Amino acid sequence: MARLRLSPPMHWTIIAIGKPSLNWARHGIVDYLNRLTRYGKTEIEYLRAGTTAQNSERLLRASAGSRRIVLDERGVLRDTAAAREVVDRWEMDPGIKRVAFLIGGADGHTDALRREADELWALSPFTLQHELALVVLLEQLYRIQTIKHGEPYHR
Amino acid sequence: MARLRLSPPMHWTIIAIGKPSLNWARHGIVDYLNRLTRYGKTEIEYLRAGTTAQNSERLLRASAGSRRIVLDERGVLRDTAAAREVVDRWEMDPGIKRVAFLIGGADGHTDALRREADELWALSPFTLQHELALVVLLEQLYRIQTIKHGEPYHR
Numbered sequence: 001m002a003r004l005r006l007s008p009p010m011h012w013t014i015i016a017i018g019k020p021s022l023n024w025a026r027h028g029i030v031d032y033l034n035r036l037t038r039y040g041k042t043e044i045e046y047l048r049a050g051t052t053a054q055n056s057e058r059l060l061r062a063s064a065g066s067r068r069i070v071l072d073e074r075g076v077l078r079d080t081a082a083a084r085e086v087v088d089r090w091e092m093d094p095g096i097k098r099v100a101f102l103i104g105g106a107d108g109h110t111d112a113l114r115r116e117a118d119e120l121w122a123l124s125p126f127t128l129q130h131e132l133a134l135v136v137l138l139e140q141l142y143r144i145q146t147i148k149h150g151e152p153y154h155r
Numbered sequence: 156m157a158r159l160r161l162s163p164p165m166h167w168t169i170i171a172i173g174k175p176s177l178n179w180a181r182h183g184i185v186d187y188l189n190r191l192t193r194y195g196k197t198e199i200e201y202l203r204a205g206t207t208a209q210n211s212e213r214l215l216r217a218s219a220g221s222r223r224i225v226l227d228e229r230g231v232l233r234d235t236a237a238a239r240e241v242v243d244r245w246e247m248d249p250g251i252k253r254v255a256f257l258i259g260g261a262d263g264h265t266d267a268l269r270r271e272a273d274e275l276w277a278l279s280p281f282t283l284q285h286e287l288a289l290v291v292l293l294e295q296l297y298r299i300q301t302i303k304h305g306e307p308y309h310r
Contacts, residue, residue, distance in 0.1 A: 021310065024182035028287075031179060077232070079280040106310075124279035125234040126295050129310065132183075136291065140281050155176060155261075155284065 009040035010091055011098045012141065015062050016134060017105040018049040025131035032138035035154070039145040044134075049105050056113035059102045066100035068118045071137065072109060073127060075120035084144045086119075101137060103130055164195035165246055166253045167296065170217050171289060172260035173204040180286035187293035190309070194300040199289075204260050211268035214257045221255035223273045226292065227264060228282060230275035239299045241274075256292060258285055 020026045029044065036042040047058045059070075067090060078086070090096045101121075102113070114120060123136045146153045175181045184199065191197040202213045214225075222245060233241070245251045256276075257268070269275060278291045301308045 022183075022186065024179045024186060027179035028177075028183070031177065073234075077280045079228075080282045083281070123281065124291070125232045126238070126278065126291070127235045127298065128291065129294055129298075129308075131310075132290065132294055135287065136279070136281070136283065139284055139287055143282065143284075153284075155286075 010096070012036075012040065012042040013063070013066065013098065013100045014042075014044045014103065014134065014137065015047060015059055015100055016044065016103040016130065017047050017055045017059070018130075019046045020131040020134065022129075022131050025135055028135040029131075029138060032135070032142050035142050036138070036145065039149070042138075042141070052105065052107045053110055055105050055107075056110040059104070059109070060113055060116055063100035063102055066098040067096045068116060069099060069101045070109060070114060070117035070120050071101060071103050071123065071133060072114065072117075072120045073122055073125075074114075075122035077122050077125065080140065080143060080147070083140065084147055087141075087144050088148070103133060103137075106130065165251070167191075167195065167197040168218070168221065168253065168255045169197075169199045169258065169289065169292065170202060170214055170255055171199065171258040171285065172202055172210045172214070173285075174201045175286040175289065177284075177286050180290055183290040184286075184293060187290070187297050190297050191293070191300065194304070197296070207260065207262045208265055210260050210262075211265040214259070214264070215268055215271055218255035218257055221253040222251045223271060224254060224256045225264060225269060225272035225275050226256060226258050226278065226288060227269065227272075227275045228277055228280075229269075230277035232277050232280065235295065235298060235302070238295065239302055242296075242299050243303070258288060258292075261285065 033042060045062060090099055123133055188197060200217060245254055278288055
């Protein structure tokens with residue numbers, strides 16, 4: 001069924017503290033970013049690492065004006081179907097033009113950042129190395145888009 | 156506090172269906188396998204992919220005699236601290252010499268395999284590409300060992 005596209009495609013940004021130092025993680029990130037290009041604009045912004053307070057402050061500033069999803073161990077755990085429903089809701093909401101996922105440094109986020117979050121998401125109950133968390137998040141965004149578009153998931 | 160080691164170190168095996176085809180995932184797997192060598196014997200065995208029934212049958216056969224942990228979306232979600240407690244319990248149990256984590260193919264496992272599992276674990280409520288699941292599992296086993304040994308986590 002054809003669907004009218006009433007608004008421009010969503011702009012997705014993932015903002016992380018520190019560039020990935022693991023070579024394989026960098027390649028995994030680029031792999032999923034490339035797969036995501038066909039579904040809209042997705043980009044990653046790496047911020048310089050500082051203290052936890054500085055990191056949270058920088059993440060806040062860099063995500064001003066975006067729907068703010070903070071990745072946090074205390075966040076909500078959703079399965080793929082439920083996450084897809086949330087993505088659908090954002091894409092239908094004309095007030096949301098940009099979604100930013102915020103990934104902290106090794107010491108997580110300040111309470112101030114958590115208070116400014118529109119949502120707190122956890123990817124796993126496990127503590128994940130944050131470069132690996134980036135790969136998991138991107139793989140999930142890719143999986144959600146293939147489901148939404150009824151396209152095969154390319155392994 | 157020094158602790159008497161009364162039994163030989165645990166033998167860990169991860170048994171997966173199909174060799175990883177994503178180059179970066181292969182590198183991630185090797186990275187964590189190398190980090191794990193200092194904590195005992197950890198190895199990965201890849202089995203030839205077939206039908207779901209064949210895959211589950213092969214996983215069962217390859218894990219005979221091991222404590223069987225089946226990775227499954229319907230499994231228990233544990234945080235890192237809780238997973239570490241389970242690992243501690245296994246390592247203290249003289250009846251457990253080998254632990255095998257079983258990772259299925261794209262279509263998961265048969266009920267027959269689930270019934271033969273000692274435990275069903277989920278790594279995330281998200282459906283994860285199974286090569287990525289391998290990386291997440293290995294990273295978590297590495298993280299648990301660094302915590303147990305009071306060693307720094309090397310990023």
